[in-house]
Amino acid sequence: MSIRGVFATGVAFCAASMLAAAARADVSLNAVRVGGPDVPALAKFYESAFGMKEVNRIKLPGAVEIMMNFGGTVEAAKANPGAQVVVMHREQPLKDAVPHLILNVSDVNATAEAVKAAGGTMRGAPREFGKTGIYIGVAIDPAGNLIEMIQRPKS
DSSP states (O other), rough: OOOOHHHHHHHHHHHHHHHHHHTTTTTOOOEEEEESSSSSHHHHHHHHHHHHEEEEEEEEEEEEEEEEEEOOOOHHHHOOOEEEEEEEEEESOOOOSOOEEEEESHHHHHHHHHHHHHHHHEESSOOOSTSSEEEEEEOOTTTOOOEEEEEEEOO
């Protein structure tokens, strides 16, 4: 390939990369879904364990979806622009451990206790990730969904 061809290919690659980056610039996370056989009970777990509030409920034929978000009150949760957790119906337990929620928490040990008090379980005690000052705990909600909880170092 000639120098001109290499240059043209490089320019085309850069332009495509810039367009791809521009296309993703307006993308943000809307929500994540978790599921279980008893949607209202699972929503109650997320309220009890993590302080989430119901912000919307959609009734579907034979099912319901409950949207939840963080906030001290229902009004604050509804006003929260952050991504929501959508609780939906799912019969079959998950077989893949990779898809899971990841939550930032201020006290992973206290949150692990709240998870257990709300009816969830822990995959062992929270532990430090290497020598980073980051502590991680993995919880399992009553429907089998995994929840990774990350406590960042205090500054």
